[in-house]
Amino acid sequence: MTLDEIKQDQECEVVDINFEGMVGQRLLDMGFIPGTRIKVVRNAPLVDPVEFLMKGYHISLRHSEAKLVEVTLL
Amino acid sequence: MSNGSTKIMVALAGQPNSGKSTIFNMLTGARQHVANYPGVTVEKKTGSFRLKEDRIEIIDLPGTHSLTSYTQEERIARDFLLNERPAVVVDVVDASNLERNLYLTFQLAEMGIPLIVNLNMTDVAEKRGLKIDSEKLSREIGAPVVSTVGNRSRGKDELKKAIEMTLKNGQVTPFRIDYGEAMEPALSLLEKHLSGDPDLSERYPLRWLAIKLMENDPEAQKLIRECSKNGDELLKLVKEERNAFVNDQKTSSQKVIAVARHRTAEGIVETSVTCEKKTGKTLTDKIDQAACNRYLGPVILAATIYLMYELAIVQGYKITEYTWPLLAGFRDIVASLLPSEGFIFDPFFRSMPIWVIDGTIAVLNYVPIFLILFALIAILEDTGYMARMAFILDRIFRHFGLHGQSILPMVLGGLFVGGCAIPGVMACRAMKDEKARMATIMIVPLMNCLAKIPFYVLLIGIFFAGCKGVAMFFISTITIIIALGVAKGLSLTVLRSRPNAPFVMEMPPYHMPTFQGIMRRSLERTWLFIKKIITIVIVVSAIVYLLIYFPGISEKRNAYYSDRADQIQKEFFKETGANNPYADLLAGDNLSKFAGYWMDYKKAKMGAGKKDAKEAIDKKFRERNFAFFKIVKKGKYEVDGEIIKDKHAMKTYKAYKKLDKERNGLRRERREETIISSFMGRAGRFLEPVTRWAGFNWRVNIALISSFAAKENSVATLGGIYQSSQEDKEETLEQRIKKKETSWTALHALAIVLFMAMYPPCIATLLMVRVETGSTKWMLFAAFYPIVLGFIISIFVFTGGNLLGLSGFQVMILFYLLAIVFLVSMGLIKKESE
Ligand SMILES: Nc1nc2c(ncn2[C@@H]2O[C@H](COP(=O)(O)OP(=O)(O)OP(=O)(O)O)[C@@H](O)[C@H]2O)c(=O)[nH]1
Numbered sequence: 001m002t003l004d005e006i007k008q009d010q011e012c013e014v015v016d017i018n019f020e021g022m023v024g025q026r027l028l029d030m031g032f033i034p035g036t037r038i039k040v041v042r043n044a045p046l047v048d049p050v051e052f053l054m055k056g057y058h059i060s061l062r063h064s065e066a067k068l069v070e071v072t073l074l
Numbered sequence: 075m076s077n078g079s080t081k082i083m084v085a086l087a088g089q090p091n092s093g094k095s096t097i098f099n100m101l102t103g104a105r106q107h108v109a110n111y112p113g114v115t116v117e118k119k120t121g122s123f124r125l126k127e128d129r130i131e132i133i134d135l136p137g138t139h140s141l142t143s144y145t146q147e148e149r150i151a152r153d154f155l156l157n158e159r160p161a162v163v164v165d166v167v168d169a170s171n172l173e174r175n176l177y178l179t180f181q182l183a184e185m186g187i188p189l190i191v192n193l194n195m196t197d198v199a200e201k202r203g204l205k206i207d208s209e210k211l212s213r214e215i216g217a218p219v220v221s222t223v224g225n226r227s228r229g230k231d232e233l234k235k236a237i238e239m240t241l242k243n244g245q246v247t248p249f250r251i252d253y254g255e256a257m258e259p260a261l262s263l264l265e266k267h268l269s270g271d272p273d274l275s276e277r278y279p280l281r282w283l284a285i286k287l288m289e290n291d292p293e294a295q296k297l298i299r300e301c302s303k304n305g306d307e308l309l310k311l312v313k314e315e316r317n318a319f320v321n322d323q324k325t326s327s328q329k330v331i332a333v334a335r336h337r338t339a340e341g342i343v344e345t346s347v348t349c350e351k352k353t354g355k356t357l358t359d360k361i362d363q364a365a366c367n368r369y370l371g372p373v374i375l376a377a378t379i380y381l382m383y384e385l386a387i388v389q390g391y392k393i394t395e396y397t398w399p400l401l402a403g404f405r406d407i408v409a410s411l412l413p414s415e416g417f418i419f420d421p422f423f424r425s426m427p428i429w430v431i432d433g434t435i436a437v438l439n440y441v442p443i444f445l446i447l448f449a450l451i452a453i454l455e456d457t458g459y460m461a462r463m464a465f466i467l468d469r470i471f472r473h474f475g476l477h478g479q480s481i482l483p484m485v486l487g488g489l490f491v492g493g494c495a496i497p498g499v500m501a502c503r504a505m506k507d508e509k510a511r512m513a514t515i516m517i518v519p520l521m522n523c524l525a526k527i528p529f530y531v532l533l534i535g536i537f538f539a540g541c542k543g544v545a546m547f548f549i550s551t552i553t554i555i556i557a558l559g560v561a562k563g564l565s566l567t568v569l570r571s572r573p574n575a576p577f578v579m580e581m582p583p584y585h586m587p588t589f590q591g592i593m594r595r596s597l598e599r600t601w602l603f604i605k606k607i608i609t610i611v612i613v614v615s616a617i618v619y620l621l622i623y624f625p626g627i628s629e630k631r632n633a634y635y636s637d638r639a640d641q642i643q644k645e646f647f648k649e650t651g652a653n654n655p656y657a658d659l660l661a662g663d664n665l666s667k668f669a670g671y672w673m674d675y676k677k678a679k680m681g682a683g684k685k686d687a688k689e690a691i692d693k694k695f696r697e698r699n700f701a702f703f704k705i706v707k708k709g710k711y712e713v714d715g716e717i718i719k720d721k722h723a724m725k726t727y728k729a730y731k732k733l734d735k736e737r738n739g740l741r742r743e744r745r746e747e748t749i750i751s752s753f754m755g756r757a758g759r760f761l762e763p764v765t766r767w768a769g770f771n772w773r774v775n776i777a778l779i780s781s782f783a784a785k786e787n788s789v790a791t792l793g794g795i796y797q798s799s800q801e802d803k804e805e806t807l808e809q810r811i812k813k814k815e816t817s818w819t820a821l822h823a824l825a826i827v828l829f830m831a832m833y834p835p836c837i838a839t840l841l842m843v844r845v846e847t848g849s850t851k852w853m854l855f856a857a858f859y860p861i862v863l864g865f866i867i868s869i870f871v872f873t874g875g876n877l878l879g880l881s882g883f884q885v886m887i888l889f890y891l892l893a894i895v896f897l898v899s900m901g902l903i904k905k906e907s908e
């Protein structure tokens with residue numbers, strides 16, 4: 001499954017990133033690499049974007065970007 | 075390395091918000107020079123400090139998470155390190171987020187410049203229970219590690235010492251990341267081939283270059299192509315190596331490199347950091363529970379925006395009421411130094427400078443607003459709330475090619491009625507998404523700036539008197555609707571090829587901003603604005619002056635005005651009566667001297683409030699010229715405690731009052747004729763056959779064209795054109811327009827108002843657009859598309875309304891509904907996927 005499918009307060013672990021180029025590089029730089037644990041903190045009031053907690057800091061992605069991150073639910 | 079007087083460069087690099095600028099200020103004592111990087115909108119700050127007998131120049135690089143070539147900031151930071159080769163790089167690291175920050179540290183180390191790791195925000199780390207063993211860390215990275223608390227200037231001397239030592243010794247042990255068994259052979263091979271080319275090996279760190287090539291970095295490839303004689307060969311080799319790697323490992327090289335860096339960071343953190351307490355809910359978490367809450371979040375956001383608007387625009391505007399007299403006083407001082415006013419005709423070297431000064435102080439008048447605004451923006455940025463704003467609003471704005479961060483520039487530009495496009499455009503700087511940033515810059519001027527308001531109020535007062543509230547609501551919301559539509563249109567067409575940054579946004583912990591930090595930023599940006607804008611405003615308004623007042627009226631017409639001037643003067647002397655001593659007093663040159671006195675007295679009286687103040691003014695003017703004083707007091711004055719009634723002075727007063735009025739009328743008439751026959755006026759008449767379809771006659775055309783210099787002029791120009799008739803009664807401008815334009819309907823007014831709503835940005839804003847986009851072409855585009863758009867809308871409304879036989883009010887409602895339907899359908903257009 002992909003990161004955009006994870007519900008609020010659920011935790012998951014990154015399996016892979018399915019994209020190259022700018023977006024993929026940016027996600028890699030921010031630490032979306034296999035093994036990283038991610039918790040969904042909350043959705044924005046209009047559902048999109050989503051705020052995540054990983055490695056002690058908060059980061060928000062749009063669904064369109066979160067879709068590129070493959071995860072497994074913990 | 076350090077020798078005597080040569081300039082030694084030290085660069086500050088680090089991730090966003092790690093405290094680079096704070097460290098910069100700590101080292102330099104805030105003696106800094108802020109400029110833009112050429113052609114881009116990222117600020118370049120340089121400053122200097124003394125280190126023994128050397129002067130160190132220090133450069134504050136933009137904050138970046140990494141050093142790829144995908145974003146402007148990263149390119150700038152990287153190109154600087156690559157091409158300028160500073161003697162030392164100080165990597166400002168957020169100690170409370172060490173692992174993530176090290177990711178950049180490694181890349182800085184790879185660039186082969188002596189490195190110092192500056193552990194900043196150690197206070198925050200401590201509060202979170204993190205204990206960092208800086209000696210271990212230093213050994214692991216092979217670079218000196220210095221702990222600081224930037225905003226309290228703690229660790230300043232140690233940092234300076236470390237810089238001094240590093241300058242002396244250079245790097246001790248350059249740090250290398252092990253990219254793994256699969257990658258390292260490829261890197262070595264590439265490095266070997268690259269070293270064969272002296273053009274490259276002399277100028278660039280080769281291992282770094284090899285890594286970038288394996289990462290498929292487009293700029294690195296360009297560099298090879300441009301610098302190396304056998305670049306094609308090298309690139310072919312790179313491609314082979316990369317393909318082989320992918321085939322072998324079944325994964326991309328970028329991924330492997332990024333993972334290696336993150337894992338190394340993890341390892342280092344594991345050995346050198348101990349976490350002493352488990353963190354529960356932080357304060358940030360608690361605040362965000364409210365600030366990003368589904369229901370409360372938007373309310374807090376709206377309240378914040380409203381507060382900003384209220385403080386900066388409304389309260390700031392009130393402050394300008396106090397600062398304006400200062401500017402006006404300056405203008406009067408300059409005016410008194412210029413050649414004096416003629417009876418009818420002012421010399422060029424008086425009217426031109428005054429026009430230019432008026433244009434300039436009209437812009438300077440907004441400085442208090444800017445100061446408040448920039449301080450508030452700095453607070454939003456520093457506290458971290460800006461990111462939350464974008465988080466909440468992104469969904470809406472994204473549909474129109476904008477970004478959550480577009481909200482702030484739009485508010486500043488006048489999303490609610492009343493703002494200023496200049497700070498609005500400047501505020502776009504904070505936006506990372508290039509496409510959304512350009513779109514926002516282009517639509518901010520469509521908001522309702524303060525200068526448009528008097529014009530709206532005037533026309534609404536005449537033609538929508540029965541429904542002022544509805545009409546005002548219409549104007550303030552229709553501009554948003556149109557602006558969003560325009561943004562979408564632009565991003566689907568001219569901006570289509572612009573890079574669309576991925577929305578990967580950090581939500582930083584909330585910070586308490588420091589007072590000095592906020593003030594410094596506010597002053598810095600205001601000063602930058604003044605420096606940039608003022609000289610050009612002066613030049614351009616001088617040009618506009620020439621267009622409005624030249625080529626001037628014919629000799630014959632001039633003679634006609636002189637004749638009439640003589641006539642009214644003669645009449646004046648007739649009316650004062652024979653044997654009037656004051657008439658003799660005012661003969662010849664003294665008449666214009668008296669005119670000045672008269673005007674000064676009137677002005678002084680107008681500004682005076684209390685009785686005391688009035689008496690003081692009287693005293694002053696009495697001393698200045700007692701005879702004149704008798705006249706302006708209508709012949710009633712005091713001598714030695716006795717009140718005297720002077721009939722002659724009284725008569726002179728009455729006659730002069732009439733003369734003054736006639737003179738003003740004559741001057742206005744002459745001015746109008748000059749404007750009509752000027753280049754600008756000719757353009758207005760020339761355009762009438764076309765603008766008729768939008769309901770504009772040539773008078774409106776002139777008012778519209780001449781308000782280009784500054785929209786504040788629009789009402790003044792209308793006032794000039796719709797001069798009051800010679801009869802005595804005082805009429806308001808509303809009444810005059812109504813009288814002259816009997817055929818006008820609300821439909822005319824609606825078309826004009828809509829055109830004004832779309833009016834091209836003022837010169838100062840255009841210059842800011844030039845600065846922020848770094849392109850003259852975009853500036854011209856920002857000037858012309860609103861004209862075309864406004865004109866189309868006005869024709870549509872006016873001609874359409876006429877054909878359908880609808881009233882202005884009906885058309886207003888209809889147009890509004892159409893605009894909403896149009897907007898919604900625009901919002902539904904999906905951008906084609908990449
Ligand atoms: N508690 C604490 N706050 C700090 C420290 N250093 C800086 N700050 C604060 O952190 C915030 C960000 O600092 P800046 O200096 O603007 O950070 P920057 O790295 O220049 O940020 P960008 O230019 O956006 O990349 C400011 O509000 C500072 O006052 C520190 O050592 N401790």
Ligand SMILES: [Mg+2]
Nearest residue numbers: 094095096137
């Ligand atoms: Mg900074």
